[in-house]
Amino acid sequence: MRAVIAGGAGFIGSHLSDVLLERGWEVVVIDSLLSGSMANVAHLAGSPRFTFVRQDVSRPVRIRGRVDSVLHLASPASPVDFFKYPIQILKASTLGTHNLLGLAKAKGARFLLASTSEVYGDPLVHPQPEDYWGNVNPIGPRGCYDEAKRCAEAFTMAYHRAHGLDTRIVRIFNTYGPRMRLDDGRMLPNFITQALRDEPITVYGDGTQTRSVTYVDDLVRGMLAVLESDDPLPFNIGDQNETSVIDLARRVRRMAHSSSAFAFRPLPEDDPKQRRPDTSRAQAILGWQPEIGLVEGLGRTFDYFSRALAS
Numbered sequence: 663m664r665a666v667i668a669g670g671a672g673f674i675g676s677h678l679s680d681v682l683l684e685r686g687w688e689v690v691v692i693d694s695l696l697s698g699s700m701a702n703v704a705h706l707a708g709s710p711r712f713t714f715v716r717q718d719v720s721r722p723v724r725i726r727g728r729v730d731s732v733l734h735l736a737s738p739a740s741p742v743d744f745f746k747y748p749i750q751i752l753k754a755s756t757l758g759t760h761n762l763l764g765l766a767k768a769k770g771a772r773f774l775l776a777s778t779s780e781v782y783g784d785p786l787v788h789p790q791p792e793d794y795w796g797n798v799n800p801i802g803p804r805g806c807y808d809e810a811k812r813c814a815e816a817f818t819m820a821y822h823r824a825h826g827l828d829t830r831i832v833r834i835f836n837t838y839g840p841r842m843r844l845d846d847g848r849m850l851p852n853f854i855t856q857a858l859r860d861e862p863i864t865v866y867g868d869g870t871q872t873r874s875v876t877y878v879d880d881l882v883r884g885m886l887a888v889l890e891s892d893d894p895l896p897f898n899i900g901d902q903n904e905t906s907v908i909d910l911a912r913r914v915r916r917m918a919h920s921s922s923a924f925a926f927r928p929l930p931e932d933d934p935k936q937r938r939p940d941t942s943r944a945q946a947i948l949g950w951q952p953e954i955g956l957v958e959g960l961g962r963t964f965d966y967f968s969r970a971l972a973s
């Protein structure tokens with residue numbers, strides 16, 4: 663089997679590449695390296711079943727030979743990126759999705775879209791089931807990502823309905839683990855680096871907003887279960903345990919034995935107040951549920967960040 667993984671040098675894409683190679687697949691990674699990094703796939707360079715193509719998927723994508731699956735994970739995804747790269751983000755999930763759907767159609771391949779809990783915006787329904795349509799501000803700072811991913815889902819369903827393309831959609835909730843960028847700007851990379859350096863831990867707002875964080879190995883297992891399923895409708899993949907941001911900050915500080923103080927900063931515009939996936943569909947249809955708890959997952963992530971900060 664041969665997969666094209668767009669965004670395969672990113673945090674989640676590189677873990678997905680690892681697992682598919684372990685399963686005996688050939689993997690072609692396409693990545694512009696805007697937010698991805700060669701360091702994430704350097705260990706794969708020696709494998710004869712691994713190929714790397716540096717390319718922005720918002721330009722036409724041509725891959726030689728047979729392709730069985732096209733997985734689209736290419737997009738910067740941290741809220742700090744929404745300010746830095748809004749146009750690249752819009753292009754990756756609109757033009758990029760169109761190009762990759764075209765590739766899948768030309769090759770007769772299955773297409774999997776990495777969508778996001780951001781399609782629910784600042785949700786008015788809690789927890790969020792897949793049939794909730796969301797509460798998104800199209801012209802706010804997160805609009806470039808949220809609306810582009812909603813467009814990507816619409817493109818995917820249109821190719822499924824109009825061309826009979828074999829498609830899958832995964833809505834990814836907050837995920838963490840090794841290979842997140844140190845300067846990623848998201849909650850756990852910030853908290854962990856700040857705690858390890860005994861610097862102030864930046865808590866936005868009063869920290870009562872909630873998230874449910876999933877360890878990357880659980881997410882990747884869920885994504886592959888979706889890929890292997892025969893259901894084109896979206897699946898939420900994410901942990902059920904909901905935690906406030908301040909509680910996560912406290913936990914990270916405790917685990918790091920850190921003397922960091924909390925530095926409260928203004929809550930970013932449109933920051934979702936609460937987020938937790940309803941994963942009944944994934945449980946019933948895929949038999950998927952997370953296996954790695956916060957203590958183990960954070961422990962592994964701490965190991966990675968400690969090494970990365972020391973090097």
Ligand code: UDP
Pocket residue numbers: 740741836847848849850852853864865866867869871873907929930933934
């Ligand atoms: N957050 C925080 N301090 C930080 C980074 C993020 O308090 O240094 C908060 C942020 O306001 C949000 C939550 O943590 O409420 C998760 O933010 P993240 O950037 O990880 O992604 P989001 O879930 O908002 O897309």
